[in-house]
Amino acid sequence: MKSKYIVLFGILVSLAFAIKETNPIYFKRPKSWPKPHYDFSKNPLTEEGFQLGRNLFYDPILSRDNTISCASCHLQATGFTHVDHSLSHGIDGKIGTRNSMALMNLAWSKSFMWDGGINHLEVQPLNPITNPVEMDETLEHVVKKLQKSDKYQRLFENAYGDSKITGQRILKALTQFELLLISSNSKYDKVIRKEAIFTDQEQKGYHLFKTNCVSCHNEPLFTSEKFENNGLATDTTINDLGRMKITDKKEDYLRFKVPTLRNIQFTFPYMHDGRFKTLTEVIKHYNSTENVRNLPKELAKPMNLSDNDRVDLVAFLKTLTDNEFLFDKRFSFPKE
Amino acid sequence: MIKKISICFIFSILFFQVTVAQKEKDSLIIDLHLKFGKQDLKLDEKYVSERKDTLQIEVFKFYLSNISIQYVDKSIYNQRDSYHLIDIENQNSLQIPINKMNKRAIEKISFTIGIDSLTSVSGALQGDLDPTKGMYWAWQSGYINMKIEGKSSSCNTRENEFQFHIGGYLKPHYSMRTVILEPRAITSNIAIDVDIATLFSELALSKTNSIMIPGKQAMEIADFSVKMFQIESK
Numbered sequence: 001m002k003s004k005y006i007v008l009f010g011i012l013v014s015l016a017f018a019i020k021e022t023n024p025i026y027f028k029r030p031k032s033w034p035k036p037h038y039d040f041s042k043n044p045l046t047e048e049g050f051q052l053g054r055n056l057f058y059d060p061i062l063s064r065d066n067t068i069s070c071a072s073c074h075l076q077a078t079g080f081t082h083v084d085h086s087l088s089h090g091i092d093g094k095i096g097t098r099n100s101m102a103l104m105n106l107a108w109s110k111s112f113m114w115d116g117g118i119n120h121l122e123v124q125p126l127n128p129i130t131n132p133v134e135m136d137e138t139l140e141h142v143v144k145k146l147q148k149s150d151k152y153q154r155l156f157e158n159a160y161g162d163s164k165i166t167g168q169r170i171l172k173a174l175t176q177f178e179l180l181l182i183s184s185n186s187k188y189d190k191v192i193r194k195e196a197i198f199t200d201q202e203q204k205g206y207h208l209f210k211t212n213c214v215s216c217h218n219e220p221l222f223t224s225e226k227f228e229n230n231g232l233a234t235d236t237t238i239n240d241l242g243r244m245k246i247t248d249k250k251e252d253y254l255r256f257k258v259p260t261l262r263n264i265q266f267t268f269p270y271m272h273d274g275r276f277k278t279l280t281e282v283i284k285h286y287n288s289t290e291n292v293r294n295l296p297k298e299l300a301k302p303m304n305l306s307d308n309d310r311v312d313l314v315a316f317l318k319t320l321t322d323n324e325f326l327f328d329k330r331f332s333f334p335k336e
Numbered sequence: 337m338i339k340k341i342s343i344c345f346i347f348s349i350l351f352f353q354v355t356v357a358q359k360e361k362d363s364l365i366i367d368l369h370l371k372f373g374k375q376d377l378k379l380d381e382k383y384v385s386e387r388k389d390t391l392q393i394e395v396f397k398f399y400l401s402n403i404s405i406q407y408v409d410k411s412i413y414n415q416r417d418s419y420h421l422i423d424i425e426n427q428n429s430l431q432i433p434i435n436k437m438n439k440r441a442i443e444k445i446s447f448t449i450g451i452d453s454l455t456s457v458s459g460a461l462q463g464d465l466d467p468t469k470g471m472y473w474a475w476q477s478g479y480i481n482m483k484i485e486g487k488s489s490s491c492n493t494r495e496n497e498f499q500f501h502i503g504g505y506l507k508p509h510y511s512m513r514t515v516i517l518e519p520r521a522i523t524s525n526i527a528i529d530v531d532i533a534t535l536f537s538e539l540a541l542s543k544t545n546s547i548m549i550p551g552k553q554a555m556e557i558a559d560f561s562v563k564m565f566q567i568e569s570k
Contacts, residue, residue: 118477
């Protein structure tokens with residue numbers, strides 16, 4: 001009998017909170033961009049959900065010893081990646097086997113991580129949270145820690161109408177924050193929208209880009225979302241099999257996700273293992289693939305760019321820098 | 337505002353009483369009995385398999401999903417959102433209520449062990465499917481359909497442990513399995529034995545003791561797991 005009243009009280013409380021309204025956010029697709037892959041109907045964006053996700057993204061509470069947050073390896077000013085480290089480091093200073101990926105325009109991504117092992121943006125955070133060299137925590141324990149926090153009780157209540165904290169709610173809120181990390185205001189975008197013009201050098205670089213790079217780094221997202229072997233020699237200290245680890249298919253040996261080139265100026269070092277520090281080194285690699293076997297047809301011939309061409313191409317790549325995105329206060333550490 | 341709440345309050349009382357009443361009257365229950373051969377399965381108790389492996393179970397969890405009941409009159413009832421995490425450590429999980437009027441005799445019951453591929457690509461889900469339940473892989477998306485862990489002196493591993501995390505939603509390693517049982521025209525609760533000994537009679541623990549990824553071995557265990565389910569013989 002007593003439990004019946006508790007249940008009734010619960011229903012009453014939740015109804016009272018359900019009346020409290022949230023502020024919806026309209027997801028603005030940049031002009032001429034394709035339809036996003038993410039299904040927003042199952043996770044409608046709200047200001048409160050976004051703010052909850054933003055707080056979680058910057059909070060080391062997600063890690064075992066409360067030292068590592070998502071932002072530890074994904075810093076806004078560098079396109080939400082871990083700058084200066086070839087292999088990203090996590091808890092207790094442990095080092096992983098890959099370079100952290102830049103985070104932007106994720107609503108258009110079909111798979112996540114360098115090997116595409118993650119099939120949905122919402123479940124991606126489980127990977128770093130549980131990885132023993134990243135955050136080494138469990139989602140179950142994160143729920144328990146958040147339940148003890150007055151701040152999060154309030155933020156969950158704002159976002160979901162009641163202060164119940166579940167794994168699903170944590171993941172959906174983080175997803176809301178990540179979905180809104182849209183970078184579409186680089187000089188390149190402004191040129192396409194006819195709000196700016198390229199310099200001669202940038203224009204030459206764009207032409208070279210269209211001839212040599214665009215088949216994998218398709219506009220406007222600058223990635224084909226595919227997995228390719230780009231001819232890098234295997235690092236025998238890591239022996240990373242790439243996508244083959246996920247699919248168990250021979251043809252996926254040494255294939256990695258084609259990353260976006262947006263904000264590439266600041267997302268160094270480059271490649272899945274961060275082996276190149278500069279764009280010049282990257283271009284030199286694509287200039288010298290003649291002796292590599294099993295390359296995709298797009299890379300069958302080396303680029304053979306001259307030094308001048310290389311400088312022009314880098315000038316174009318720098319037009320993909322989006323300062324509005326890199327310094328947007330809505331994406332920065334939440335100060336209260 | 338207060339008026340609004342009080343109206344909600346009255347409605348919720350009515351709704352609550354109606355649903356409780358309904359549950360008591362209509363509910364049919366699938367009652368799972370976890371066994372090792374003829375004995376009830378208990379955690380950390382020693383058993384001997386048909387292959388003479390001495391073993392003890394420490395974790396036994398699996399998803400039972402997509403329950404469908406076919407009556408003698410050929411009508412079919414499919415349970416909605418039918419995903420149940422069965423866990424030996426959670427006695428409540430061993431009884432699955434089916435909220436459906438059922439004076440009719442049941443001819444067949446079918447369900448799947450594991451999670452279908454569509455659900456496996458649907459992002460963060462709730463309830464028994466919430467990733468906090470410890471049945472979700474992190475390095476590669478997808479649910480663990482069945483988790484069996486324990487110890488056996490036959491295993492030449494650290495602390496003699498064996499671990500089977502059976503899953504995989506992509507072909508050719510799609511490890512969900514369908515079980516079809518014929519309870520001989522009963523109308524009452526359906527008692528099902530889940531005899532884990534049948535699985536260990538197929539497995540040589542000295543050779544196979546750690547499966548943590550989708551693949552051929554997981555597919556084999558998934559095949560064996562179907563045989564664990566039988567209508568309880570009285």
